[in-house]
Amino acid sequence: xxxRKRTIGTPVWKPVCTQASSLEEPVVKDVGVxxxxxxxxxxxxxSMIEVKDATVSPKALEDDIEDEASKENPVLSAAKHSxxxxxGASVIQFVRGKDGSTKEKIEKETGxxxxxxxSKQEDAIIIEGTSAVSxxxxxxxxxxxxxxxxxxxxxxxxxxxxxxxxxHPELVAKLFNFQNSILGISDANAGENLEGxxxxxxxxxxxxxEHLDKGSAVAVELKVANDMESVKVDVRGIxxxxxxxxxxxxxxxxxxxxxxxxxxIFIKPKTFHLTVLMLKLWNKERVNLATEVLKSIxxxxxDALDNRPLFVRLKGLDCMRGSxxxxxxxxxxxxxxxSENRLSRACQVIIDAFVEAGLVLERDxxxxxxxxxxxxxxxxxxxxxxxxVKSDFFNACGIFKQFGSEEWGEYLIREAHLSQRFKYxxxxxxxxxxxxxxxxNMQVD
Numbered sequence: 334x335x336x337r338k339r340t341i342g343t344p345v346w347k348p349v350c351t352q353a354s355s356l357e358e359p360v361v362k363d364v365g366v367x368x369x370x371x372x373x374x375x376x377x378x379x380s381m382i383e384v385k386d387a388t389v390s391p392k393a394l395e396d397d398i399e400d401e402a403s404k405e406n407p408v409l410s411a412a413k414h415s416x417x418x419x420x421g422a423s424v425i426q427f428v429r430g431k432d433g434s435t436k437e438k439i440e441k442e443t444g445x446x447x448x449x450x451x452s453k454q455e456d457a458i459i460i461e462g463t464s465a466v467s468x469x470x471x472x473x474x475x476x477x478x479x480x481x482x483x484x485x486x487x488x489x490x491x492x493x494x495x496x497x498x499x500x501h502p503e504l505v506a507k508l509f510n511f512q513n514s515i516l517g518i519s520d521a522n523a524g525e526n527l528e529g530x531x532x533x534x535x536x537x538x539x540x541x542x543e544h545l546d547k548g549s550a551v552a553v554e555l556k557v558a559n560d561m562e563s564v565k566v567d568v569r570g571i572x573x574x575x576x577x578x579x580x581x582x583x584x585x586x587x588x589x590x591x592x593x594x595x596x597x598i599f600i601k602p603k604t605f606h607l608t609v610l611m612l613k614l615w616n617k618e619r620v621n622l623a624t625e626v627l628k629s630i631x632x633x634x635x636d637a638l639d640n641r642p643l644f645v646r647l648k649g650l651d652c653m654r655g656s657x658x659x660x661x662x663x664x665x666x667x668x669x670x671x672s673e674n675r676l677s678r679a680c681q682v683i684i685d686a687f688v689e690a691g692l693v694l695e696r697d698x699x700x701x702x703x704x705x706x707x708x709x710x711x712x713x714x715x716x717x718x719x720x721x722v723k724s725d726f727f728n729a730c731g732i733f734k735q736f737g738s739e740e741w742g743e744y745l746i747r748e749a750h751l752s753q754r755f756k757y758x759x760x761x762x763x764x765x766x767x768x769x770x771x772x773x774n775m776q777v778d
Contacts, residue, residue, distance in 0.1 A: 414468045416460045420479055421615035422453050423491060427482035428475055435478065443471040456616060483613050483694065492614045492623065492766065494683055495752045496607040498706060499762050501744050504647075508602035508708070511739070515732060516589065516596060592728040597715040600707050603761030607645075607667060607706050609680050609749065612692060623692055624767040627751050630686045631769040634749070637679040642772050644670040647706060647741035650733055660729040663709040665741055676746070679771075680704060683749065746771050 420428065429436050429449060436447050445462035458475065462468040482488050499505055512518075589595065614620045647665045654661035669676045684702065687693050709732075711725040748770050752763035 414462050414465050416468045416472055418458045418460060418472055418475055419456055419616045419618065420458055420475070421456045421491075421617075422450070423488060424479050424482045424615045425449060425456075425458070427478055427485075427488075428458060439471055439474050443467045443474070445471045447471065447475075479615065483615065484696075488613065488615075490611045490613055490754060492612040492620070492751060492753050494609040494612070494627070494687070495750045495763065496609060496746050497605075497748065497750060497762060498607060498647075498744060499603050499605040499760075500747060501742075504605065504742060504744060505602045507741060508600075508605055511708070511736060512596075512599045512602070514735070515594065592731070593711075593725075594727050594732075595714065598709050598711055598713050598727060600710065600713075601761070604757070604763055605706065605708075606750075606752075606763075607704055607746075609704070610684050610687060610693065611697060612687070613694060614692070619692065620766060622690060623687065623751055626686050626690045626692065627683070627749070627767045627769055630682055633682045633686075634679045634769060635772065637682050638675050638772055639673075640772050641675070642774065643676055643679075643746045644743050645676065645746060646670055646743045649738050650708070650729075650736055651705075652729065652733075653705065653707075655726055657730045657733055658728050659726040660709075661711045661726050662707060663729055663732065664705040664707045665739075667704045667706060670743060676704070677702075745773065747773060 427435070428447075430438070436449065439445070440447055443462065444467050445460050448459040448461065450456060450458070460468050460471050460475075462471065612623065614623055646668045648668065649666060650663055651666050652660045652663055680702065684693070688698055709727070709729070711727055714725055748768050750763070750765045751767040753766055754763065756764040758764050
């Protein structure tokens with residue numbers, strides 16, 4: 334076999350792109366040529382040819398290297414297109430569909446790959462395909478699904494415009510007393526129990542210790558292994574275990590169960606508010622837009638209030654949905670002190686701005702505005718797993734008999750919030766995305 338040596342002075346490398354993408358940086362792989370002093374063995378057509386004192390042009394060498402690298406890492410024939418669609422965690426379930434059926438249908442029809450977020454903290458969907466047309470088609474399908482999902486009642490409201498009332502401690506205390514009275518809670522720390530943060534107290538243990546201290550010395554006779562011997566033991570230092578007598582079934586709890594009243598349907602006192610407008614803001618873009626809208630109308634709201642402080646009076650109870658024996662929402666009616674309709678005008682300014690910005694659902698636009706402060710809502714009832722209730726309610730007849738004419742008090746409205754549901758700030762109130770102030774002092778000309 335004829336062998337000649339090929340001498341290579343300097344190793345040569347050439348960057349080879351193994352993947353083309355319209356949105357991403359190309360992946361570059363360094364392809365090198367190993368060299369040895371004096372000789373290098375190269376395999377061609379399964380035979381070894383040794384080249385000696387041969388001259389090879391740099392261009393030819395680069396072509397050989399590129400050809401060899403291409404065999405191992407073939408260049409894609411089509412560019413890769415990728416698009417990120419921010420949809421919000423609340424609507425991803427609709428894009429996924431039952432057992433992933435909706436996602437698979439879009440992928441099959443458009444020839445793309447849809448990558449859903451791996452956690453609730455992420456709210457963007459990635460669409461990848463070999464053509465811009467297929468990616469755009471998939472994006473359009475996803476947007477259509479989102480638009481339909483927003484109209485679906487199963488997608489809950491994410492935000493709302495609120496007028497906080499929980500900033501008044503005396504009102505919060507009255508709400509705790511209201512709930513405790515209905516639930517039959519008389520413990521000194523009932524407020525903490527309602528919030529689920531009760532640590533208990535040691536009053537019962539202190540009473541037991543006092544009883545033991547006052548008890549007389551007791552001597553008992555203990556038998557030992559040997560029946561002929563016995564020993565006397567002073568048990569004054571031995572803790573005495575006292576078992577409380579078994580109490581009869583709580584008739585109050587039984588009655589509440591029959592009335593379908595439980596702690597979870599009460600509004601948390603630290604979140605008490607007036608509701609101006611409910612919103613479905615399913616991504617950051619819409620939340621940012623809502624924030625800008627609220628802040629931009631602050632001067633108009635001040636004008637609607639005549640730049641004067643606004644007080645409201647809460648009195649009695651009313652039922653928003655259903656009859657008293659099948660109530661769904663119970664609220665405290667709101668009355669503006671002075672009857673100048675300044676509050677109604679200010680709220681209408683807020684509503685009109687959000688409608689104009691396209692942030693209010695069409696069906697909500699048609700609803701008549703009714704300012705209210707909810708105290709009980711059957712929709713908040715804790716559900717058992719795998720148990721669905723089409724129509725929930727509770728019997729509020731007894732509640733209206735006792736609190737139907739309750740004087741809740743008069744309170745200053747200090748600000749309006751864009752509040753986020755299911756998320757709370759350190760003070761216990763709904764997370765504030767944005768706020769605008771209401772007048773607190775009289776303007777002097």
